[in-house]
Amino acid sequence: MIIEPGPLLAAISSPDDLKKLAPEQLVQVSTELREFIIDTVSIYGGHFGASLGVVELTVALHYVFNTPYDQLVWDVGHQAYGHKILTGRRDRFPTNRRYGGMSGFPKMTESKYDAFGVGHSSTSIGAALGMAVASDYKKEFDRQHIAVIGDGSMTAGMSFEALNQAGAMRNNMIVVLNDNCMSIDPNVGALKEYLTDITTSRTYNKVRDELWNVLGKLSKFGPNPQQIARKVEAAMKATLLKQSNLFEALNFRYFGPVDGHDVQHLVEVLNDLKSIPGPKLLHCVTVKGKGYALAEKDQTLWHAPGLFDKITGEIFTKVPDKPQPPKYQDVFGHTLLELAQANDKIMGVTPAMPSGSSLNIMMAAMPERAFDVGIAEQHAVTFSAGLATQGMVPFCNIYSSFMQRGYDQVVHDVALQNLHVVFCLDRAGFAGADGPTHHGCYDLAYMRCIPNIVVSAPMNEQELRNLMYTAQLPENARPFSIRYPRGEGVMPEWRTPLQRVAIGTGRVIHEGEAGGVAVLTIGHIGNYAVKAAAALATEGLDVGHYDMRFCKPLDEEMLLGVARRYRAIVTVEDGCLQGGFGSAVLEFLADHGQHLPVRRLGIPDRVVEHGSQDQLYKECGFDADGIAQAVREMGAKVAEAKRETVLR
Numbered sequence: 001m002i003i004e005p006g007p008l009l010a011a012i013s014s015p016d017d018l019k020k021l022a023p024e025q026l027v028q029v030s031t032e033l034r035e036f037i038i039d040t041v042s043i044y045g046g047h048f049g050a051s052l053g054v055v056e057l058t059v060a061l062h063y064v065f066n067t068p069y070d071q072l073v074w075d076v077g078h079q080a081y082g083h084k085i086l087t088g089r090r091d092r093f094p095t096n097r098r099y100g101g102m103s104g105f106p107k108m109t110e111s112k113y114d115a116f117g118v119g120h121s122s123t124s125i126g127a128a129l130g131m132a133v134a135s136d137y138k139k140e141f142d143r144q145h146i147a148v149i150g151d152g153s154m155t156a157g158m159s160f161e162a163l164n165q166a167g168a169m170r171n172n173m174i175v176v177l178n179d180n181c182m183s184i185d186p187n188v189g190a191l192k193e194y195l196t197d198i199t200t201s202r203t204y205n206k207v208r209d210e211l212w213n214v215l216g217k218l219s220k221f222g223p224n225p226q227q228i229a230r231k232v233e234a235a236m237k238a239t240l241l242k243q244s245n246l247f248e249a250l251n252f253r254y255f256g257p258v259d260g261h262d263v264q265h266l267v268e269v270l271n272d273l274k275s276i277p278g279p280k281l282l283h284c285v286t287v288k289g290k291g292y293a294l295a296e297k298d299q300t301l302w303h304a305p306g307l308f309d310k311i312t313g314e315i316f317t318k319v320p321d322k323p324q325p326p327k328y329q330d331v332f333g334h335t336l337l338e339l340a341q342a343n344d345k346i347m348g349v350t351p352a353m354p355s356g357s358s359l360n361i362m363m364a365a366m367p368e369r370a371f372d373v374g375i376a377e378q379h380a381v382t383f384s385a386g387l388a389t390q391g392m393v394p395f396c397n398i399y400s401s402f403m404q405r406g407y408d409q410v411v412h413d414v415a416l417q418n419l420h421v422v423f424c425l426d427r428a429g430f431a432g433a434d435g436p437t438h439h440g441c442y443d444l445a446y447m448r449c450i451p452n453i454v455v456s457a458p459m460n461e462q463e464l465r466n467l468m469y470t471a472q473l474p475e476n477a478r479p480f481s482i483r484y485p486r487g488e489g490v491m492p493e494w495r496t497p498l499q500r501v502a503i504g505t506g507r508v509i510h511e512g513e514a515g516g517v518a519v520l521t522i523g524h525i526g527n528y529a530v531k532a533a534a535a536l537a538t539e540g541l542d543v544g545h546y547d548m549r550f551c552k553p554l555d556e557e558m559l560l561g562v563a564r565r566y567r568a569i570v571t572v573e574d575g576c577l578q579g580g581f582g583s584a585v586l587e588f589l590a591d592h593g594q595h596l597p598v599r600r601l602g603i604p605d606r607v608v609e610h611g612s613q614d615q616l617y618k619e620c621g622f623d624a625d626g627i628a629q630a631v632r633e634m635g636a637k638v639a640e641a642k643r644e645t646v647l648r
Helices: 015-019 023-044 055-064 081-089 124-137 157-169 190-200 202-215 225-240 263-274 293-297 328-342 360-365 377-389 400-415 443-448 461-471 526-537 556-565 581-591 613-619 624-647
Strands: 071-074 145-150 173-179 253-259 279-285 346-350 370-372 393-399 422-426 454-456 480-483 507-510 517-521 544-547 550-552 568-576 598-603
Touching: 015 055, 015 081, 023 055, 023 081, 023 263, 055 081, 055 145, 055 173, 055 263, 071 124, 124 145, 124 157, 124 173, 157 173, 157 279, 253 263, 263 279, 328 346, 328 360, 328 422, 328 461, 346 377, 360 370, 377 393, 377 400, 393 400, 400 422, 400 443, 422 461, 443 454, 443 480, 443 550, 443 568, 443 581, 461 480, 507 526, 517 526, 517 556, 517 624, 526 544, 526 568, 526 624, 544 556, 550 581, 556 581, 568 581, 568 624, 581 598, 598 624, 613 624
Parallel strands: 071 145, 145 173, 173 279, 253 279, 346 370, 346 393, 393 422, 422 480, 454 480, 517 544, 517 568, 568 598
Antiparallel strands: 454 550, 507 544
């Protein structure tokens, strides 16, 4: 379906076209841009509320600055749809997040206007600072560097590290703080309260405006009356807000708060900021989902609602004709509450993803035992370690790709001290339309090389429940990692009795023909191996299938039995081939003098772009058809080896 843009937007193929408009036309451009996003996302899907909240800001930034020479860095990138539409990608926008189409996030290889690739939060200020320093070194002193960051992303340590350096460096850069009190879930913590105080202090805002109006007009204060105004304002902030300004303490010139939806005023302010040297912070107050009433009202639901009717607001969902399996995240959430009700030492921790991880289930029932620590993965891990030192059993739920950000803390604060922290890694493997910034490719590899830790993955909902139950038992008081994918499992009747699993033991799914091929799997991808084995059975191939469950420690007894019974092995994992489960199997076989051929299936050593999970499994050769084909090829090699043995 073709989405027709409004007349002004239709004429904009680059920011140069936008600059041809009169300032008073920017309100209409903003309206047309917002409607185009609503129309397209309602039909084709994608993130929603974040981009609606920065429409006017996006228009103002591209109107004022000379992009791409002036470098605009978006944080995370959920909010960059308007940016993409204004920078030559309007006609491609319906392919957004679709297999082979446009990325849902800014990406350097996609456009010269995407100054920095993003997907994880809190990188914009550091990246923009690096660009600013490089520009100064190259004597490009006219070049502007703008980082747009949300108040949720500002809670991460990286943001403060970058602010700290930028304040000392004094380079020419602007940080635009998009303050809407939301990331995906409502923001938490002291910074949120601080920004709210600044935003809502009527006395401060009224006096500030009057101060600038009066002192800015009185010539008797000398040639630079605004300098006096700034000094008075600084003292006023400390008095009226009962605290010094955090950003000015870091040597940033603070401006705001301003209305982030007044596009003409934003243009005036940004034009003023261009002429002020050094680091500056513009505090914009916005509404996530602005312009679509339902998205303004329920900002978490409308972060990425899927397809919907833009008139009625009905979100389209398929109505199944039979019971469906739940999402793995919901199994986690309900099971954690069940475990916590039986074990008063269990606590839940997540870095800003309570709804995405379903920790919100425990947070609602036991708010004193479940914590959203904000976008701060490093802190989430160390906070969990601190809980564990006092006899608590924290379940730290972090998306696999975000766990990468807390890796040092897993090693230094948890594993080296052998603390009882259970890591539940959601979105492991291919994350789907979010693409390579969110794929959880590496956790099996980066976890299994750490001492003391157990590394596991369930094949279905029952196994997830059992692994969670096992991980919290006192006899397993050590670091424990459980990874599971995004999306649904395979068991509509998933509330099975909790059972202990012996650490380092696998399951025999099917014992195949001796002298043939065995398939070893770990995690949910084992269900695709079941389909492959069923297809091969119709061809007369009796394939062995073993669900290993643990990447560390491996089930050594099972592996030795497989090596003795079969003539070839296929390993399958929804993770990177380098250093992952297949590598662990190869290492074990080599160490034990077992020299049968092994074919490893998994995520190859390259960046895999976005698409549905099934599309990406197929692309990488480990969907059911790919597994079956690998078994056929290994079976042919076994048959050829047997013939050669007979001939000899």
